[in-house]
Amino acid sequence: MEEHKLNNFNNFSTVLHPKQKKHVPYSCNVPSRTILINTLGHCYVCRCISWLPVVVGNVFSFNSFEEILNSPAALAVQQDVSNHQFSKCDVTKCGIMIRDDLQPEDMYSIILDIDNSCNLVCPSCRSEKILITEGPRFKRQQQLANHVQMLINNCDKQMKLSLLPGGEPFVSALTRDIIKNYKHRDNISIQLQTNGLLLKKQLMKNLVFFNDIYLLQISLDAGNKATYERVRPPGKWEDIIENLDFVKEVADLTTQIVSLNFILQRNNIDSLPEFVTICNNYGFRGEISRISDWGITNFHEYDVLNVNHAYYQKALDIVSDSIDNYDKNNLMTVLF
Ligand SMILES: C[S@@+](CC[C@H](N)C(=O)[O-])C[C@H]1O[C@@H](n2cnc3c(N)ncnc32)[C@H](O)[C@@H]1O
Numbered sequence: 001m002e003e004h005k006l007n008n009f010n011n012f013s014t015v016l017h018p019k020q021k022k023h024v025p026y027s028c029n030v031p032s033r034t035i036l037i038n039t040l041g042h043c044y045v046c047r048c049i050s051w052l053p054v055v056v057g058n059v060f061s062f063n064s065f066e067e068i069l070n071s072p073a074a075l076a077v078q079q080d081v082s083n084h085q086f087s088k089c090d091v092t093k094c095g096i097m098i099r100d101d102l103q104p105e106d107m108y109s110i111i112l113d114i115d116n117s118c119n120l121v122c123p124s125c126r127s128e129k130i131l132i133t134e135g136p137r138f139k140r141q142q143q144l145a146n147h148v149q150m151l152i153n154n155c156d157k158q159m160k161l162s163l164l165p166g167g168e169p170f171v172s173a174l175t176r177d178i179i180k181n182y183k184h185r186d187n188i189s190i191q192l193q194t195n196g197l198l199l200k201k202q203l204m205k206n207l208v209f210f211n212d213i214y215l216l217q218i219s220l221d222a223g224n225k226a227t228y229e230r231v232r233p234p235g236k237w238e239d240i241i242e243n244l245d246f247v248k249e250v251a252d253l254t255t256q257i258v259s260l261n262f263i264l265q266r267n268n269i270d271s272l273p274e275f276v277t278i279c280n281n282y283g284f285r286g287e288i289s290r291i292s293d294w295g296i297t298n299f300h301e302y303d304v305l306n307v308n309h310a311y312y313q314k315a316l317d318i319v320s321d322s323i324d325n326y327d328k329n330n331l332m333t334v335l336f
């Protein structure tokens with residue numbers, strides 16, 4: 001099955017006036033099911049802090065996920081979104097302009113963004129290496145991880161657990177502990193996004209954790225060696241390919257969904273066709289998204305999907321051609 005969103009591209013490039021938000025025809029129940037916890041222990045009720053930058057409280061003030069979702073600030077956001085006000089929502093980015101976002105009634109989505117540590121320094125993400133393994137900050141984050149672990153252990157509700165969207169789960173000492181000590185629970189399924197370079201080495205340490213992953217997202221951001229090593233330094237192409245081969249072998253034995261991700265930018269657009277070929281060859285799902293401004297210098301030079309960028313039309317053509325070449329038996333998502 002294929003899922004093309006190109007026609008909606010222009011909607012996603014617009015900044016909306018609050019009055020226009022009222023005309024968003026789609027519905028969202030994300031704030032009553034979702035909790036994102038960041039490195040400071042701040043709790044948010046959407047999948048992405050920049051989409052809905054409202055802190056509903058600090059996790060240390062709460063003894064259960066229910067308490068977070070029923071806090072006065074969370075209830076106010078839920079009401080605002082269910083009334084289609086979207087007052088604080090960046091509806092041009094989150095996808096609500098093109099579809100409903102209705103999560104299952106009895107399922108929580110818990111997103112742990114508690115450590116930015118990583119082995120790579122991708123220029124789109126950061127300008128210097130971040131690796132926190134000791135000191136007062138690390139101790140605070142450890143307390144945070146312990147508190148969150150307690151909340152998870154005390155929760156019997158069905159839960160999708162997503163680990164570390166802002167760092168590397170196989171490098172962070174905190175998530176490595178969570179992964180190493182993980183014991184199967186019937187109510188938990190795991191979504192893991194990773195740069196993939198340590199997948200084979202780390203997952204072999206606890207296959208129980210691996211078996212509970214329902215969605216494994218591997219960020220590739222490239223289709224060949226030169227591009228990969230430019231956008232994912234100091235990662236090596238041979239290492240990522242070795243890990244993809246490993247995942248292919250084990251994923252064929254399980255029901256896991258494997259997705260290769262590509263954040264489109266000036267430095268990788270030319271390798272998109274080869275990325276699509278890689279998705280086809282492995283039989284993995286593909287996901288292409290637009291780069292966001294995470295505070296990098298000269299962001300506008302990277303953002304080829306800005307209508308004012310010199311490569312804008314070329315970028316659209318490459319995306320369209322690449323999608324046409326995608327194996328239609330797999331799912332390709334384009335999120336602009
Ligand atoms: C921040 S990383 C964290 C997880 C893991 N380290 C990884 O690379 O998959 C999550 C995703 O953000 C993407 N990313 C990096 N820079 C970005 C940017 N400026 N805008 C949007 N996504 C970006 C990465 O390519 C990756 O797919």
Ligand code: SF4
Nearest residue numbers: 028046051089094096
């Ligand atoms: S409308 Fe968008 S930003 Fe607002 S809660 Fe839903 S997904 Fe998040």
Ligand code: SF4
Nearest residue numbers: 118120122125167195
């Ligand atoms: S691997 Fe992920 S967390 Fe690490 S620098 Fe790259 S995008 Fe950021």
